Amino acid sequence: MFDSDPTAFLPLNPRVFAILLALLEGPAHGYRLKQAVEEQSNGVVTLDPGSLYRSIAKLADDGIIDSAPPPISEAGSDARRRYYRLTELGRAVVAAEATRLRGLLAHADRGRLLPG
Amino acid sequence: MKRQGAVVRRLYRMGLRLFPSRLRENHGGEMEEMFADAWRDASRLGWTARLRLAARTTRDLTFNGAAARLEGGGGMETWRQDIRYAVRGLVRRPGFALVATFTLALGIGGNTAIYSIVDAAWVDALPFPDDDRLVVPYNVPAPERGGGFAAFSAPFYAALRDAGAFASLTDVVPGSANVGGEDRPERVSAARVNASFFDVAGIAPAHGRAFTEEEAVPGGPDVVVISHGLWTRRFAADPNTVGGPLVVDGTSAVVVGVMPAGFDLLFHDVDLWRPTHVDEAAFTSSSAVNNNRRLIGRLDPGVSSGSADARLTAAVDAMRQRFPDALTPSHDVRLVPLREHLYGSARGSLAVLSGAVAFVLLIACANLANLLLVRGEARRGELAVRAALGASRGRLVRSLITESLLLAVLGGALGLLLATGVLEAVRPLAPDNIPTPDSALDGSVLAVTALLTLATGVLFGLVPAWAVARSDLRSELISGGQSGTGAGRPAAGSALVVTEVALTAVLLVGSGLLLNSMWRLQSVDPGFETEHRTQVPVELAAARYPDSESALGFHRRLVQRVAALPGVVDAGMGQFIPMAGASNWGYQVEGKEENGVSFADYTLITPGYLEVMEQRITRGRALTWQDAEVSASPVVLVSEAMARRRWPGKDPIGRRINVNRGGAIWREVVGVVSDVRNRSLGEEPGDLLYFPAIGLPMASPRQMTLVVHHANDRAPVAEMRAILSSLDATLPMSRIQPLEEVVRASEGRRFFLMTLLGLFAAIALALAAVGLYGVVSYSVALRSREIGLRMAVGASRGSVVGMVLRQSATLVGVGLAVGLVAAVATSRLLESVLFGVGATDIGTYGAVALFLSLVAGLATWLPAARATRVDPASVLRR
Known part of the structure; x- marks a missing residue:
């Protein structure tokens, strides 16, 4: 199905995971990804351009994301901006990471660490 | 502003070169835009925000650029080959590698150390949540003259607190306390704070809790919060301390909380916080001028700075209406960010030191460029062979740069170690306004060091690489590498020498001026004697000594028993010892009430004090124990400077002054005392009042310092301790200090600058001398044939040495x-920071010129003399 095994990329760096989660909502450009990640973490994580685009370049090289045409609604807004979307492999990687995290959470729950 | 933005963008584009070219081409534009946005936001917040963004961006580009290159893997094989080649080259010449690494380590280490101080003062967040919202109000009586001071009276505090400009505003009254009772009594720094203090800091106790509003009321329970230090020292960090008792100033209090390690706000090394309250019913015109508290506030994010200003102005007006005498007509309150309050005064010193270390690094680079040039000359043959075997010119240049980068990395690593050592060494010297971080290994410091290292490596590597790039390698091969005259080289070497000498001269002048100032300060007469004098602070608990008489009785017994000790010449007590913290107060002169209030430093003294300090009574009489009794008529002594200023040409004895506001109590001047420099060696003596040790509106005789004049080097510490504990077993005895140290500490800032600048100048001088020596040695070696010829045809050794020297x-x-x-x-x-010398002091400049010429002469003479030892015959045979 894939050239690569999705689980080979796990565990994901939390920053990378946050970027991929943001892309689940649809194609986005770098700036939008930065904002999404910072919102997700309530402002605790700030993504500087260097670390953001290094992650993007790495994800593209690994085939987890690829570039996408700008969505119709934003077409022509800024030609220089590149849009990215999740590949099939990318979706599988996000799912695999989420499954891994759920396992961890279940483990923590057995130790009665979690409230409620 | 626009211009600055363009420059910053260009710098950012340069930084992007750290990334692999593919990433840069794909994303560089967007990265630049994103950075430009962040820069615009930061610019709106002020220059510290810009500095912080710059530091963060440096870290971001350096780390992620390097990581992306490693991940990319492209061209790694070539890199690996170049690195292997460079390592082999260095191993073959260990002497060269060692000298180069050390030179670089000095330059990079010095820069890292100073940058980590700058980082701690201006870049790192202060250890409080939302530290940017913390402000220290300044009391500004004369806005047209600027300045102001960070102290307020209780009524003024209450007016500002209720102004609605702050989310929370709290007051701190500094002081000290005796803890422990008879069980290991100890004197600690203490602060009285109200319940909102811990809210403003945004930091809760690590154990237990802070005070509640109910506890901070008059007659409330005796509760204290203690520091982590006191908790470990006294209670061995026992968690059960919370809720337990602690004797404070003779009464038993309950420890309700323990602060986390390293917590301090406004005052350093506070061990104990006690609740205080502002009793609005007790406000009088006298309490309205008693500026005994510091304030710190947290700005309300919901209040714009404009409306905060308006509310503060309204509060000042309300205060003026209620206490017209306490405020000037143009009185103002200024809010200073906490960071600026703590470190603002050190900005000049840090700028000077940053400049000095940058010079040292430039000199180190110049030396290395020169060393590599010389090596490049020696390796022309080798490079020619590699070129002939198919290495492109670009590849050769690249392998040379790799070599210099490798050296830079070695030097940078050693420099980091050095920097940690430098920080360790300067910590005891650093004044309060210069923070010295524990180590240099902080993220943004590491990034700056890495960047410095890279820049250095490229900078000094480019010079020889450029020489290779423009040379004709083919003819080199034909001539067997023998003919290399290195046409560009002597010019480059000369330029490097000129640069090094110039930079060194600048550093030497700076440290020379400071040295000169220190030397002049040493010869300033402070007006009192410090040799064989020791001070012992004594603080009596209010619970045990409720009034002046009981305190005076204690002081009298203490002074008389200590003075009677063998080996003690004199003993006495004073409230403020010169240069150990002064305080001033307003007074009126009888008959000149219309002139209003003037201000003078003051102190309380007991008999014996002036004798210990060797201050003379120039007119009238000294104070006696009877003067301090409640029934005695009020008297005062004045300094000579004050007598001259207030009663010019007249006898001050018998004149009267008043220091009580509302309801005058006239005090008669009974004596005039010789002048002292009360605040620092650099300040001329001014108005100084000496009161007997009685209760005054601004002072209590409970806090005094015993000063002892002992016949030899050893102060009778054990004997004094025995006397103190026999008089009052709950009294601790700590912070015993020779007066000489007290005076030295007051010159701490100058001493710190002088030591560091002197150190950097010495390094610069050594590096420049080595550099000059290298350049001359090499040029002499190149000309050995010519020198041999000259000598063969009859030139004397002297004339040859002279030629080289010229x-x-x-x-x-x-x-x-x-x-x-x-x-x-x-x-x-x-x-x-200069004292007694101008910035253009001819003597200093002349001395520097002479000294530098001598050192340069020596560095030239050694290789020149060696050159004349060649045997002319053997040169001619070659």
């Missing part, structure tokens, strides 16, 4: 001229 003298002369002119411009930065 050539280098020209270079040194040009360097000196440039350096001294530059020093005139840069030394203005030092003006505020």
Whole structure:
């Protein structure tokens, strides 16, 4: 199905995971990804351009994301901006990471660490 | 502003070069835009925000650029080959590698150490949540003259607190306390704070809790919060301390909380916080001028700075209406960010030190460029062979740069170690306004060091690489590498020598001026004697000594028993010892009430004090124990400077002054005391009042300092301790200090600057001498044939040495001229710390020129003399 095994990329760096989660909502450009990640973490994580685009370049090289045409609604807004979307492999990687995290959470729950 | 933005963008584009080219082409534009946005936001917040963004961006680009290159893997094989080749080259010449690494380590280490101080003061977040919202209000009586001070009276505090400009505003009254009772009594720094203190800090106790509003009321329970230090020291960090008792100033209090380690706000080393309250019913016109508290507030994010200002102005007006005498007509309150309050005064010193270390690094780079040039010359043959075997010119240049980068990395690593050592060494010297972080290994410091290392490596590697790139390698091969005259080389070497000498001259002038100032300060007469004098602070608990009489009785017994000890010449007590913290207070002169209130420093003293300090009574009489009794008529002594200023040409004895506001109590001047420099050696003596040790509106005789004049070096500490504990077993005895140390500490800032600047100047001088030596040695070696010829045809050794000396003298002369002119411009930065010398002191400049010429002469003479030892015959045979 894939050239690569999705689980080979796990565990994901939390920053990378946050970027991929943001892309689940649809194609986005770098700036939008930065904002999404910072919102997700309530402002605790700030993504500087260097670390953001290094992650993007790495994800593209690994085939987890690829570039996408700008969505119709934003077409022509800024030609220089590149849009990215999740590949099939990318979706599988996000799912695999989420499954891994759920396992961890279940483990923590057995130790009665979690409230409620 | 726009211009600055363009420059910053260009710098950012340069930084992007750290990334692999593919990533840069794909994303560089967007990265730049994103950075430009962040820069615009930061610019709106002020220059510290810009500095922080710059530091963060440096870290971001350096780390992620390097990581992306490693991940990319492209061209790694070539890199690996270059690195292997460079390592082999260095191993073959360990002497060269060692000298180069050390030179770089000095330059990079010095820069890292100073940058980590700058980082701690201006870049790192202060250890409080939302630290940017913390502000310290300043009391500004004369806005047209600027300045102001960070102290307020209780009524003024209450007015500001209720102004609605702050989310929370709290007051701190500094002081000290005796803890422990008879069980290991100890004197600690203490602060009285109200319940909102811990809210403003945004930091809760690590154990237990803070005070509640109910506890901070008059007659409330005796509760204290203690520091982590006191908790570990006294209670061995026992968690059960919370809720337990602690004797404070003779009464038993309950410890309700323990603060986390390292917590301090506004005052350093506070061990104990006690609740205080502002009793609005007790406000009087006298309490309205007693500026005994510091304030710190947290700005309300919902209040704009404009409306905060308006509310503060309204509060000042309300205060003026209620207490017209306490405020001037143009009185103002200014909010200073906490960071600025703590470190603002050190900005000049840090700028000077940053400049000095940058010079040291430039000199180190110049030396290395020169070393590599010489090596490049020696390796022309080798490079020619590699070129002939198919290595492109670009590849050769790249392998040379790799070599210099490798050296830079080694030097940078060693420099980090050095930096940690430097920080360790300067910590005890650093004044309060210069933070010294525990180690240099902080993220943004590491990034700056890495960047410095890279920049250095490229900078000094480019010079020899450029020489290779423009040379004709083919003819080199044909001639067997023998003919290399290195046409570009002597010029490059000369330029490097001129630069080094100029930079060194600037540093030497700076440290020379400071040394000169320190030397002049040493010879200033402070007006009192410090040798064989020791001070012992004594603080009596209010619970045990409720009034002046009981305190006076204690002081009298203490002074008389200590004075009777064998080996003690004199003993006495004073409230403020010169240069150990002064305080001033307003007074009126009888018959000149219409002139209003003047201000003078004051102190309380007991008999014996002036004798210990060797201050003379120039008119009238000294104070006696009877003067301090409640029934005695009120008297005062004044300093000579004050007598001259207030009663020029007249006898001050019998005149009267008043220091009580509302309801005058006239005190008769009974004596005039010789002048002392009360605040620092650099300040002329001023008005100084000496009161007997009785209760005054601004002072209590419970806090005094015993000063002892002992016959030899050893102060009778054990005997004094025995006397103190026999008089009152709950009294601790700590912070015993020779007076000489007290005076030295008051010159801490100058001493700190002088030590560091002197150290950097010494390193610069050594590096420049080595550099000059290298350049001359090499040029002499190149000309050994010519020198041999000259000597064969009859030139004397002296004339040959003279010829070499003359050539280098020209270079040194040009360097000196440039350096001294530059020093005139840069030394203005030092003006505020100079004493008795101007920034353009001819003597200092002359001494530097002479000294530098001598060192340069020596560095030239050694290789020149060696050159004349060649055997002319053997040269001719070659």
